[in-house]
Amino acid sequence: MLNIAATLAHWCRTHRPCAVATVIIATGSTPLPVGTSMAVDADGNVAGSISGGCVDGSIYDLCQRMLTGNGAPEHARFGSSDADAWAAGLMCGGNITVYVQRIHPADRDHLAIALAAVGDEQPVALMQVTEAADPVLAGRVLPLFDDGTLPADPPIPAQLAALAAAAHRTGASTLVHSPEGPGCAPASALVHTRRPAPDMLIFGAVEFADALSQAGRFLGYRVTLCDARPVFATPDRFPHAHRVVTDWPHRFLARTPTDERTAVCVLTHDPKFDIPLLRDALQRPLGYIGAMGSRRTHARRLELLRAEGVSPSALTRLNAPIGLDIGAVTPPETAVSIAAEILARTRRCPGTPLADTSGPIHPRAVQAANVP
Template sequence: MKDLLDGIEKWLNQGHAVAIATLVNVKGSSPREVGAAMAVNDAGEVLGSISGGCVEGALVDEALDAIAQSKPRLISYGIADDEGFSVGLTCGGTIYVFVTPLWGDGETGRLSPLSLLSPSPPGRGVGGEGFSACEGFSACEGFSGETGRRGAGEMFDAIRNSSQNPVAICTAVAGPYIGAQMVVWEGGNVFGSIGDEELDRVVIRDARGELAQGQKQLRYYSLIEGSGYCAIPAPPENENGEPEINTAVFIDSFAPPPHLIIFGAVDFTRSLCQLGKMLGYQVTVCDARSRFATKERFPEADEVVAEWPQKYLEKTQVSERTVIAVLTHDPKFDVPALVTAVKTNAGYIGAMGSRRTTSDRRRRLQQAGLTDREINRISAPIGLDIGATTPAETAVSIMAEVIAMRTGRQGERLAHSQNAIHPILGDGGTG
């Protein structure tokens, strides 16, 4: 999507109506990943691709119809369907594409959801004072074409700035609020609404989870009596085998995946690599000993580097989404790595070692000039106390502590806690 923005804005400035088609779900194989986008203007011009050429012709017709009717729609193409064969989808999977007009007829005021994004009133929590049920709806009226261009520009700016300020665009692609959109920033700000205050709360929670992992996903929600909106793993099917969707929301996160940097090519490292990948991290293994730092030993890692840890850190971009795990428990590696690590803004820094090793390391770090405040940034011994002994269990202990620190939790047993299981969104509280 990001690479289409300049072309879309050019079309808008020329007075064209535009529809955007987004790949929101895939079953089986697909030429493109979820989140791939294609734009079509009212003259039939095309930017981008959804399937590498398989269904683009059919999607152009759908996009033009969406523009003409100012009506979004969810379309599926599958190898088992006649439609899938007719449009040339031969990859063996089923793809789901959401098509929405960027704006409709300015004279009637029927603007698309993308046009209706406007800042929430100051101080508004989700569903708080000043909340308007009209925010984010395609059915709202009374907006001019100029408002539409301005609203689209706001969202485009959010996507362009996502490298510095990660953002998720949440779009209802099925259900009563189809086409409604909400923008959720990693820092906490929210624009727009999916259409229901309780649904907003659940979607915002999920959007922040996707942002934390830099992932895109189609989420399903069901309205359960007495419980409100709840996330469900997949919609139930009717007697014809078709999904019965209450509400489906595509969360399109624009954020790089978090980075897990593991210093030390030791026996615990591979398990941590495997779990880190499962949790959506980009994983780097770094060790100064080239005979140990090999791709063969750590095939799950995205990068295996034979270099002194501090040298690697000095030339690597580190952010609050970076996790640094020092597993060597050898002072000639640990101390230089940790001295460099605490000077960064990494979200988590942990170091493996016994109580004795940790005490000795603290003394060495003080001698290296670190303050108590800097040393206290280091989680050592690394991980939560769950009685882990094997490499796999230790990996769980480490990543559990990473998650707990990111979410502000203590890592206690839920059965012995009165806190709510999920964060309470919109009022600054937790639980």
């Protein structure tokens, strides 16, 4: 649902009736992950896509029927094992279960506020009730607050609320099930989560940095360009960076919060900048650390880092020379090479051509990861 946040927020603010179809289960090779939604409004306008095209026509018809019918939510399944797989199924070989519903009028206002936060790059969490014995609860979409609590109205079964709060803390969109128990009917909910954009820190105001900042922004990173030389580190030279900072790289990193999704790209290949910067970076739980330079430059860099006390295990985290071997020469090509390596490392994939692999090309573990 967060993939269509801007349009859905507008439709909710203007109280435009709409139906939303959301992937709640995905198995095998499917193009889009759990939580992906497609919406249709009363005028037939469409936002988003469920499958990249192959079942969207059928989903559109289901949404229109939902808008003109009695409004009761439905589950629909599409997959390669269906008899009509080639007509409306997933020819890529996977299977998806889609939950189709109308947006409840009582949910519009708070849903508009929550979805607007996605555009502001704020963390967002929603709980979408996909199965409930109480028809009043089925199809409700409610915000999950930062402390894991939900609005008081409508009342949500305590066990389902607790499971939703636990899923919220993982940072990944997850379908949770509350089993039947004493005084509790079975229920299910899809928890949609959106963490703030991860940071890409690029050090070195060089020509390659402009292309890399554009690639990083395209991938959903919040890009910061840092260089100690004020004549080079200017916003005009790096229009794609969200922020341009003039400071010594190691000093800037020392005061900058980072996490396990942060990508650090060192493009200066100058020891007086690189060594103190990398000494700090390699002690942090970053998602990616790469440094530009020739193999000779990197060999000397490793000697200096060892002399600074950086451990062998820490040095194995340094990707240098930076980027994948795709024959890149120009700055844009090099940016693609670096971006591809960042994706491969952060998602723990080998970067092998898909033609040389077997099995699903959209692993569930990768799709569930809430990273760019």
